[in-house]
Amino acid sequence: SEQVWDKSENGDWHCTASWKTHSGSVWRVTWAHPEFGQVLASCSFDRTAAVWEEIVGESNDKLRGQSHWVKRTTLVDSRTSVTDVKFAPKHMGLMLATCSADGVVRIYEAPDVMNLSQWSLQHEISCKLSCSCISWNPSSSRAHSPMIAVGSDDNSPNILAKVQIYEYNENTRKYAKAEALMTVTDPVHDIAFAPNLGRSFHILAVATKDVRIFTLKPLRKELTSSGGLTKFEIHIVAQFDNHNSQVWRVSWNITGTVLASSGDDGCVRLWKANYMDNWKCTGILKGNGSPVNGNSQQGIFNASLGSANTSLQNSLNGSSASRYFFPPLDSPRAGSRWSSHAQLLPPPPLIEHSCDADTANLQYAHPRRRCVSRPLNLLPENEGV
Amino acid sequence: RLVQVSKNYRSVIRACMEDMHQAALSARDPALHSQYSTQVSILSAMELIWNLCEILFVEAAPAGPLMLRLLDWVRLHVCDVDNMAREVLSSENPSKHELFWNVVDVFVLQGRMDEARHLLSKEASANPTSMNMYKILDDLMKKMPVPSLGNTQTLTEMELKWQHWHEECQRYLQDGTFASNSHMESICKILLGDEGAILERKELMTTWYHFLVTQLLYSRPTVKPMELRLYAQMDLFLGGESSPEPLDTILMAAFEFEMHQVIKECSIALSNWWFVAHLTDLLDHCKLLQSHNLYFGSNMREFLLLEYASGLFSHHSLWQLGVDYFDHCPEYGRVYLELHIERIPLNTEQKALKVLRICEQRQMHEQVRSICKIMAMKALRNNRLGSALSWSIRAKDAAFATLISDRFLKDYCERGCFSDLDLIDNLGPSMLLSDRLTFLGKYREFHRLYGEKRFSEAAKLLLMLMTAHIAPCSFWMTLLTDALPLLEHKEVIFSAEQTYELMRCLEDLTAGKADKQNFQDDVETTKVEMLRLALARNLARVIIKEGTLEGS
Numbered sequence: 001s002e003q004v005w006d007k008s009e010n011g012d013w014h015c016t017a018s019w020k021t022h023s024g025s026v027w028r029v030t031w032a033h034p035e036f037g038q039v040l041a042s043c044s045f046d047r048t049a050a051v052w053e054e055i056v057g058e059s060n061d062k063l064r065g066q067s068h069w070v071k072r073t074t075l076v077d078s079r080t081s082v083t084d085v086k087f088a089p090k091h092m093g094l095m096l097a098t099c100s101a102d103g104v105v106r107i108y109e110a111p112d113v114m115n116l117s118q119w120s121l122q123h124e125i126s127c128k129l130s131c132s133c134i135s136w137n138p139s140s141s142r143a144h145s146p147m148i149a150v151g152s153d154d155n156s157p158n159i160l161a162k163v164q165i166y167e168y169n170e171n172t173r174k175y176a177k178a179e180a181l182m183t184v185t186d187p188v189h190d191i192a193f194a195p196n197l198g199r200s201f202h203i204l205a206v207a208t209k210d211v212r213i214f215t216l217k218p219l220r221k222e223l224t225s226s227g228g229l230t231k232f233e234i235h236i237v238a239q240f241d242n243h244n245s246q247v248w249r250v251s252w253n254i255t256g257t258v259l260a261s262s263g264d265d266g267c268v269r270l271w272k273a274n275y276m277d278n279w280k281c282t283g284i285l286k287g288n289g290s291p292v293n294g295n296s297q298q299g300i301f302n303a304s305l306g307s308a309n310t311s312l313q314n315s316l317n318g319s320s321a322s323r324y325f326f327p328p329l330d331s332p333r334a335g336s337r338w339s340s341h342a343q344l345l346p347p348p349p350l351i352e353h354s355c356d357a358d359t360a361n362l363q364y365a366h367p368r369r370r371c372v373s374r375p376l377n378l379l380p381e382n383e384g385v
Numbered sequence: 386r387l388v389q390v391s392k393n394y395r396s397v398i399r400a401c402m403e404d405m406h407q408a409a410l411s412a413r414d415p416a417l418h419s420q421y422s423t424q425v426s427i428l429s430a431m432e433l434i435w436n437l438c439e440i441l442f443v444e445a446a447p448a449g450p451l452m453l454r455l456l457d458w459v460r461l462h463v464c465d466v467d468n469m470a471r472e473v474l475s476s477e478n479p480s481k482h483e484l485f486w487n488v489v490d491v492f493v494l495q496g497r498m499d500e501a502r503h504l505l506s507k508e509a510s511a512n513p514t515s516m517n518m519y520k521i522l523d524d525l526m527k528k529m530p531v532p533s534l535g536n537t538q539t540l541t542e543m544e545l546k547w548q549h550w551h552e553e554c555q556r557y558l559q560d561g562t563f564a565s566n567s568h569m570e571s572i573c574k575i576l577l578g579d580e581g582a583i584l585e586r587k588e589l590m591t592t593w594y595h596f597l598v599t600q601l602l603y604s605r606p607t608v609k610p611m612e613l614r615l616y617a618q619m620d621l622f623l624g625g626e627s628s629p630e631p632l633d634t635i636l637m638a639a640f641e642f643e644m645h646q647v648i649k650e651c652s653i654a655l656s657n658w659w660f661v662a663h664l665t666d667l668l669d670h671c672k673l674l675q676s677h678n679l680y681f682g683s684n685m686r687e688f689l690l691l692e693y694a695s696g697l698f699s700h701h702s703l704w705q706l707g708v709d710y711f712d713h714c715p716e717y718g719r720v721y722l723e724l725h726i727e728r729i730p731l732n733t734e735q736k737a738l739k740v741l742r743i744c745e746q747r748q749m750h751e752q753v754r755s756i757c758k759i760m761a762m763k764a765l766r767n768n769r770l771g772s773a774l775s776w777s778i779r780a781k782d783a784a785f786a787t788l789i790s791d792r793f794l795k796d797y798c799e800r801g802c803f804s805d806l807d808l809i810d811n812l813g814p815s816m817l818l819s820d821r822l823t824f825l826g827k828y829r830e831f832h833r834l835y836g837e838k839r840f841s842e843a844a845k846l847l848l849m850l851m852t853a854h855i856a857p858c859s860f861w862m863t864l865l866t867d868a869l870p871l872l873e874h875k876e877v878i879f880s881a882e883q884t885y886e887l888m889r890c891l892e893d894l895t896a897g898k899a900d901k902q903n904f905q906d907d908v909e910t911t912k913v914e915m916l917r918l919a920l921a922r923n924l925a926r927v928i929i930k931e932g933t934l935e936g937s
Contacts (some may be wrong), residue, residue, distance in 0.1 A: 034759045037766060056766050090755075114788060197720045254724050255695060 002029055002042060002052075004067070016067045017054075022046045027083055033090040036113055040069070041096055043082035049075040049098045053116055072116035077106055084133045091140040095122075097148060099131035105150055105166070107175070125166055125175050129154045132189060135204070139196035144218070145170060145230075147178070149204055151188030162188045163206055165216070167230060179216070179232050184208060190249045194256035203237075205250040210241035211261045211271065213279060238279035242269060258282070387671055391439040394663060395432055402428040430632050431660055433462050437639050438647065438664060441610060443671055448609040449532035449540055452602060456496050459598045463591065466491040470500070480508040486568045491589050493575055494599045498526045518569050521562055525554055525576060532606055540607050547606060551577065578603035584621070593622035594636055614641040644668060648685070658693035665689050687714045691721055698725045708743055719747070727752055731760065734772075741779070754780050761785055770796070771805025774822075778812075783819040790821040794828075798863060803829060824855045831867070840878045844871050848883055851890045861894050862909075865916055872919040877926050884924045891916055 004017040024045030032039035038054035052069045075082075080101040088095035094110040107123040110116060129152035137147035146168040154162065161180035168175050190207035201217035217233040243263030250261045259271040270283040402425055409421030440446055440454040466488060473482045485504070492501035502523050509519035530546040554576050557563070563570035574582035583590075583599055590596050597617055601608050608616070617640035619629055629637070631654035638646035648668075651661045669686040694710035697703045707725065711718035726744060731737040737760050744752045757780030764773035770792055777785040797803055809829045816826040827850055834843035847868055850856040856864055868887060871878045879887065895913055 035755060035762060037762045054766075056768070195724065197717060197724070254728060255691075255721055257695075 002026060002040070002069075004040075004054075004069070006067075017069055019069060021050060021052075021071075022048060024081070027081070028085055030086055032087045032094065032096075035090055036094050039072075039116065041085045041087065043085040043098055045081045047076070047078050047081060047100075049078070049082045049085045049096075051075075051096075051116055051119070073119050075106070075108060075119065075121075077121060078102070078104065083131055086134055086136055088136050088146070089138045089140055092146060097134050097136065099127075099134045099150060101130045101132075103127045103129050103131055103152075105131060105134060105148065105175075123175050125150075127152065127164060129160060129162070129164075132187070133191050133207075135191045135193045137193045137196070137202060139193075139202065141196065141198075144196075144202075146175075147193075147202075148175070149191045149193060151191040151206065151208075153187035153189060155187060160185075162186065162208070163191060163204075165232070178230055179234065181206070181214065181234060183236065184212065189247065192250050192252055192259075194252045194259070195254060197256060203256060205252065205259050205261075207247040207250040207261060209246055210239055210243070211247050211250065211259070211269070212236060212240075213238040213259065213271070237277070238271065240269070240271065240279075240281065242281060242284075243267065387667065388439065388444050390670075391435070391443045391667060394667070395435055395439070398428055398432045398435065402432065427655075429462070431655070433458075434632070434635055434639070434647075434651065435660075435664065436461070437636060438668070441613075441639055441642065442644065442668055446610065448607050449543065451610055452532050452606045452608065455598045456602065459595050460495050460497070463491075463495070463595060466495070470504075473504070478511065479504070480511040487589060489568070490572070490575075490586055493526075493572055494583070494586060494590060494595070496531070496599075496602050498529060502526055515566055515569070518563055518566055521557060522569050522572065525550075525557065525573070528553075529576070530606075544607050575599075576603060580621075587622065593619045593633070594640075596622045597640075611642065617641065645685075648689075652689075658689060658696060662689040662693035687716055687718075690714050691717055694718075695721065695725065698729065701730075704729055705739075705743075712747075722747070723749060723752055727755055731756070734760075754782070758782060758785070761789075765789065765792075771808045774805070775808060778815045778818055778822075781818065787819040787821040790819065790825040793825055794821075794860060803832075820855065821857065824850065824857065824860070827855060828864075835871075840871060840874065840876075844868070844878045844883065847871075848879075848886055852886060858894070861890060862912070865891055865894070866912060869916065869919055872923045877923065877930050879923055879927065881924065881927045881931055884920060884927060888920050888924075891920065 001018060001020045003015050005013045006016045007013050021042055022044035024047075026042050026044045029040055029042045032041065040052040041049060042052065043049040051072045053072050055068045055070050075098065078098065078100040082098050082100050085096060085098045088097065088107075094113045094116075095107060097105055097107045099105045103126060105123075105125040105127060106121055107125075108119040109122050110119045112118060125148075127150055131150050132153040133151040135149045135151075137144065137149070139147075148166045150164045150166065152160075152162045152164075154160075161182045162184045163181040164177055165179040165181075166175045167178040184206055186209045188206055188208045192205045194203035194205065196202060201215050204214045204216060206212045206214065213236070215235045215237055217235075218230045219233055240261075243261065243265050245264035247261050247263045250259060252259055257272060260268055261271065262268045266286060268285045269281055270285075271279050272282045273279045405421050405424045405428060409418055409425060412418040412421055436458050440451070440458060444454070446454045469484050469491070470488045473479050473484050473488050476482045479485060485508070489501050489504050492498075492504065505519055505523060509516055509523075528550055530543055530550055532540075532543055554573060558570070558573045558577065563573050571582050571585070575586075578600065580600065583596065583603070587596070590599065594617075601616060605612075605616070617637060619633060619637065631650065635647055635650045635654065638650055648661050648665055651664070652658075655661065665686045666689075669684075690710055691714055694707040694714070697707035697710070704725070708722060711722040711725075714721070726740060726749070729736070729740055731740065737756060741753055741756055744750075744756070757776045761773045761776035761780060761782070764770075764776060770789055774786065774789045774793070777789060793803065793805075793809070803809065806829070809826060810833070812822070812826045816823045827846065831843055831846045831850070834840075834846060847864060851861055851864055865887070868879075872887075891913070
C-alpha cells in the first residue's frame, strides 16, 4: 500500500491517503513534477508499475483531510519484479522510466499530458544485468542529451560494472550505453544524479556497500561521429564507509550541494562539500529521529547544539518550514532544501525481506509539500564547513 | 563608511541581544529562560568577535589608536565593573566597602584612570594618613601618556613620554613610597606592567584577552597591529587549568590576523550562516579576502552567501530576503534562485503573484511559465476554471487555454450558463492566445449583445463565428440553436443573405452527420427540423420585407 502525507500550515504532517496499490511489495514511489498535476508512480514486485492521480474529492473529505487517488494506468510489460520507476525531467514532457529485475529498462511517454491513461512504450534498453535502480540526469541544458544511470544489484560472480550510463543518441533515436563505471563492482542499491547548476560536468551518487560520489566530465565528442555518444572522464570524488554496512538510498537536495544516505546501521548521513570541494559528513541522524551526539563541540556554543539554537535560528532567520527535517538549528545549512522534491530515506531492512511491507519510500512533493511516508525529525550535529 | 556598516551590524546584534534578554527575563518556564539566556550569550559572543574584527580588519586601526580601540573593546564587554562601582559609590563609606579595591583595580586594569582616581580620592579623604601616597599615585595616574586619536603627537613622541613616565613610576616604587599600602603598591606595579601583579588580578579580568590588552597597555601601548600575534597567548592566563574554547580560538585567530581561520572557526562553532556570511561579505568589501579557485569558480563569500540565502528559502516569508541575497551572488545566484523559487509552496494566490513578480523582474521566463502552469493545473483540478484560464493566459500556454476553453464551453452546454463571466468579458487581446479562447470570448460577446438587445449585431457575430470557422464544428449545433430565438423574433433580424448562409451551415452540419451512423436521437432530429422550419419562415418574411421596401 501507499500513503500520502500532507504538511499543514503549522508544519504538521498528516496522512491524507492510504490505499492498497499492488498485489506485491511496493518497491518505490515517485512524484511527477507538479506541472502535470498531483501524479505518482509506483512499481512493485508484482511485475507492474502504475501511475496514480489525485482526485479532488468532496468537500467533506477535504474537511476530514482526506484525498483520493485513482489509478490511471498500469504498465505490464515487465516479466519480472519492477525495481524502480522514475519520472524524467519535466523538460522532456511526461515521461517515465522503469527498470526490472530481468535487466530491462523501459521508457514510456504520455503524449497527451492531460490524459494519464495513455502511455506508450518508447524505448526498451537491455542492460544484461538485473537492475535495481535508475536515475535520470536532471540537467535541462541543451548541451546534454537525456541520460539515465542504471544500477544493478546482480550478485553473479563475473565482475561486470554495476553502474551503467545510457545516453540518448539523436541520430539513431535510441538510447545507447555511453559508460560503465568499472570501479563499482558491488551490488548497487540506489543511484542519483545531482541537480546540475550550470556545471560542465555531472555528479552521480551511488549507494552500494558504501557511499560513493562520482563526477562525469563529458569529453569533447569525437569529430567523426557528431551526434555520437559522449565519452566521459570519470573521477571518484568521495567514498565513505561510515555506515559500515550496506547503503540503501541516496538522495540529493535541490541545489545538489547536500547528499543524504541511509544505511543498514539505521542512520541517515548528510554529506556536503565545502568551498574547497572536500566532501565531509555534516550530520548523522538515527532512524527514530534522534541525533547522534558523538563529538559535540565544547564551549559556549555547546549548549546551543540543543534547543537553544532553535531560538537563535528563530531570532535571526525565523523558524523554518523544514522543521521536520531539521529543527531550525541547521535549517539554513541544509534543511531548507529538503522541503521539496527530496527523497527521504526509509529504514532499509523492511523493504527487502517482507512480502507485504508497506512502501517505505519517502519523497517530498513539490510545493504542495506532500510526502509518502513518515518523515524523520532530524537534528544533525555540526561537523565542519 | 565600511566601519559604519560594521557598526550597524553590531548594533543589530546588540538589539537582538536586548530583546532576547528581555524575553529571558520575562520567561516563566525555566527551560525557556535558559534557552533565551544561552541565546544572549551566543549573541554577545558574536558581537565580541565582530567588534574585534572591526577593529583589526575593517578599521585596521594603526598603532596608537589600536590601543584605544582595544581598550574600548575590553571595556564594552566586561560590564560587571559598572555595577560593582555603583554599589560601592552608593554605600555610605565607599572606601570601606569590601569591593572598593576590586573596583579600583579593574578601572586601572582597563585604563580608566579618571574613574580610578575619583574612587581613590574617596579613600584619601577617608584616610588622611595615606594622603601623601595618594597624591603621588594620583599624580602618576594623571600623567600617564595615552595614544591620541588625532595627529597631535607622533608615535615616537608618545613612546618617549611614556618611557619617562614609566621610569618615574619605577622610582617611586623602588623608593618604597607605597610600601605601607599594599593596594596602592600593587596598583603601581600594574602601572609598570608587572606581569605578576597583573596576573594576580585574574578573576577580575576573567579572560585572557582582557589580560592581553591590559598587559599591552602597560608595557607596549604603541603596539602595532602585526605585533599583536607575538603577545597574544592564552597559556599564561589559563595556566593549564582549562582548555581553550571555540570563542578563544576564534579570537586568537583574529589577533593573529588569520582571517580565513577566523571564518572557518566561526563556521564550525556557530550553527547558522548569518554571522559568517555577513562578516565574510564585509571583509570582502574591504578587499581583504583573496579568492581561492573553486571547482565552480566562485569564492568563499559567494559560497557562504549562497548557503545562507538557501537557508532563508525554507521560511514562509523570509524567502524574499533570500532573493535579494542571491541577486548579490554574481556567479551562482541566479541559478540558485531559479531552483529555489520554483519550490516555494504556493498556497495562496498572493504568494504566487509575488513570486511571479520576482521572476518577471529578472526575466526568468521558464520559471514564470512553470509556476503559472502549476497554478493553472491546480485550479483546473479544483474546477476553478476562471482561475485556471487566467493562469494559462499568464503563462501564454495556448494548449492549456484551449483545453480550458473547451471545458467552459462544455459547461455551458450542460448548464446553459457561463461561470466566470467577468474574466471572459475582459479577456481583451489575450483572447488571441488560442483559437478556442477567441471563440469563447466572442461567443460570450454574442450573449452580451443579445442581452443588450442589439440583435442585428448579435446576429452578424453569430454568423461570422460559423462562417469564419472560429467556432469548432462541434459547437455549430449550439450556435444554430442560439439563432432560433433570433429567427423567431417578431422583427426580422437576419437578412436574406444571412439566412441563406445559415441554411448552408445547417446543411453542412447535417450532411456531415448523415455520413455517420444513423442514430440521431429525437432531440437532435427535432432540433434540426425546428431549425429548418424557422429558417424557412425567416426567409419567407425577409424576402417579403426586402421586396416590399424595394418596391416602395
